[in-house]
Amino acid sequence: MKPVKIGLLGLGTVGGGTVRVLTRNRDEITRRAGRGIEIIAAAARNLDSLGDLDTTGMRLTEDAFEVVEDPEVEVIVELIGGLSPARELVLRAIDQGKHVVTANKALIAHHGNEIFQRAQEKGVMVAFEAAVAGGIPIIKAIREGLAGNRIEWLAGIINGTANFILTEMRDKGRDFNDVLAEAQRLGYAEADPTFDVEGVDAAHKLTILASIAFGVPLQFDRVYMEGITGISREDVAYASELGYRIKHLGIARRSPRGIELRVHPTLIPERRLIANVDGVLNAVLVWGDAVGPTLYYGAGAGAEPTASAVVADLVDVVRALTIDPENRVPHLAFQPDALADTRILAMDEVETAFYLRLRVVDQPGVMADVTRILADLDISIEAILQKEPDEDTHEADVILLTHRVREGNLDQAIGRIEALSSVIAPVQRIRMEALR
């Protein structure tokens, strides 16, 4: 089947990331979508500043409307941001019968009601997963995954810049202005940081989340907004002393009298999982009446995390366009004829680090014997914890953490260690993973 033809508006950070992800994962994406996804046209503000981005096969222009009008283009991906001309471009694309994928939270928060109504009339799709919390599929989770619930409330760390600043203030006892300057140097904050530190960006996202959670129209102008500029390092320290962390949250909650929509710094108990979401990362905690609390965590911004959401939306669009509705999403994610026969490794081929607990007689030379056996099998040691021997039995626990080793080697080492006369019980071993 012919690939779906995409027109891309914007070749900046996220646009570039989208091009790279679609290229690098072409095979996997096609196996999932059942059909290729090909960018045939793209618009950038300045075609001279594309760097080393590979735009092979794309008709390039500096006039975004040209891409929108291109009769071959089936889906428009809008990644230029801002309200205008994004709104005009998206509405024009819809009028042309083209589907739209956008990462533009401001556009959806301000003009979503109008855009969705037009899309409904024209029978086209408008997908916007990338508009909230970057690569975290939070729109899909709420809109589909929690569709059985009455959502009671949600609270999200949905601005990475603000979270980075608050995290640094706490970890290093630094002042707001000091950290903001660093965030700007690192590229986590814009030269004009207003949208991030005053809560406007978070309010855009909260507008969208609240609407899909509660089934109310988008109403950005009703969101209460308070930024983090007023938080002092003393506040952060006092909160900590009392067992709390200060996070900049977007909160939407039903109450008997109406819906609360508010963005502001918030003290939350430090034991909550979401209190430990640090740095530029995002997380959204959603409370449904049936499921209870669920939390979604990941990168909320950045080229490829945002591209991840854009491409997921494209796959959704392609699946809807291509496949009969009853098998829109393949059971096992990939098309039935595209499953791979990759082999599954036997356990002795698997590499992990290990925790080893040895029960030994406290006598000279034990550790020398053990470490010699490990060295002979190329197993290196990350840490040793030697406990005091028992006064009566002169037996002691020795704990070794190894670096990554092939399990087959470790098995051999354990065999030899257990054969030592000074090792008086089977060796306990537990695998260890860094998970990063």
Added chain:
Amino acid sequence: MKPVKIGLLGLGTVGGGTVRVLTRNRDEITRRAGRGIEIIAAAARNLDSLGDLDTTGMRLTEDAFEVVEDPEVEVIVELIGGLSPARELVLRAIDQGKHVVTANKALIAHHGNEIFQRAQEKGVMVAFEAAVAGGIPIIKAIREGLAGNRIEWLAGIINGTANFILTEMRDKGRDFNDVLAEAQRLGYAEADPTFDVEGVDAAHKLTILASIAFGVPLQFDRVYMEGITGISREDVAYASELGYRIKHLGIARRSPRGIELRVHPTLIPERRLIANVDGVLNAVLVWGDAVGPTLYYGAGAGAEPTASAVVADLVDVVRALTIDPENRVPHLAFQPDALADTRILAMDEVETAFYLRLRVVDQPGVMADVTRILADLDISIEAILQKEPDEDTHEADVILLTHRVREGNLDQAIGRIEALSSVIAPVQRIRMEALR
């Protein structure tokens, strides 16, 4: 439009939960799905043991095949568990052209390849979100939300019983057998706990997750399985001393030589978010090449959390059956004609707790004045932190944490407090949320 007619197999814990959620949230679910969902027939092993479950409008039988054969039934929800007769019932339903929603992880892990092939041939849907991690929409997240990624690895706490036991062993320094007995008393562990503590249940779920992450067939018999019965409280304590937590993880990872599929206790660094997922809760950490790490957290079992996933699948099925593919999922989750005009509260109507920081002159009566003002406005105090006064200026910070109060009242209180001569700077106030 007429409701979709459901036949429910199993009226036990999850079956009962599904009936209750569909009844309680009927209105919200219909607004989302665009069509009602009605259970018209149900089978239970013993119709005398349904307790107070409201089965109004359902034809009840003790013969599950009767429900499957019922010509009026459009979708079968299989919640009886186990391999047989679940397999025969599901295959029979498919042969009858009925769609299937199931929470049965053993069934999918063992017979999914056969079931999906049959469903493909017959053009019916088989949905199984509830089979992995209960109410967490992890199947949807991987299969759709991360569709742009090459998934590198995933690691999950996917058995709540094992996680509860390990959490108790660490928190209370207790032995495995001791905690297991308690878990059985609490109903977190079965009388025969083998599936949970030996890793079989986790292996079922890992089989499914690996397949949808990597695009390989389901192959339960290739999963390496190790339970938590061999973990001693000493191991838990030593791991802790070294900065690690022991978690029972299902891990699936690509390596250049093949795919690793393994379930075993694992030491992980305590700073990782997933290391802090405690008790019966589940979490799955997924690493995609574009998005990086994302984490999904929530209740992995229980009547209503599992029902949450079952109903989400039903809404998916109904949306696919009912709506044109291009508007399968409404933009704002609810059908465009079903948005509500619930009012958004003004901020002075919102109730939260507060952190207040006062800069005061250190003189008698200040606290009496402040607490009197708060009491007069019905604001009660949860905690007070009084810092040492500065030796030169005799000024000090006083921090007050309030209980929940209407923001309008708090505004009044702050006005009065700032009017006190002993309060020498504007009051800092930050909202506080328990998030539970």
